Amino acid sequence: MYIPNKIKLMGREIDIINDDLACDIDGHLGQSLLTESKIIYQKLAKGKTLKQDCINVTILHEIIHFMLWVLGYDYNDEKFIERFSELLYQVIQQIDGKNIKK
Ligand SMILES: [Zn+2]
DSSP: OOOOSEEEETTEEEEEEEOTTTTGGGTOSEEEETTTTEEEEOSEETTEEOOHHHHHHHHHHHHHHHHHHHHTSOTTOHHHHHHHHHHHHHHHHHHHTOSOOO
16 A cells, blocks of 8 residues: 555645654653644554554554544544454555555
8 A cells, every 4th residue: 555645635745744652651652742743653663563454554543534534523433443444455456456455
């Protein structure tokens, strides 16, 4: 999955920033700074390189937080967002034509 430096969502520009130390403190691999229009994600966690699938799902997870927020829905439902981001990633992989088991 291609990871851009920015995405636009309902006219709002959101920066997607890699910071390998930002989220380590609280155990999260990503963070949505809604009012600052920033998504921060890690490629490393406590010194170990994360799998690309994990990074991709984390970024989708954070984007879904933003989507729910701009739509006025509950944007803190971690259980829903976790499952939804996994499903969305499955779809994106198939659209990308990668990782399809035949
Ligand atoms: Zn979350």
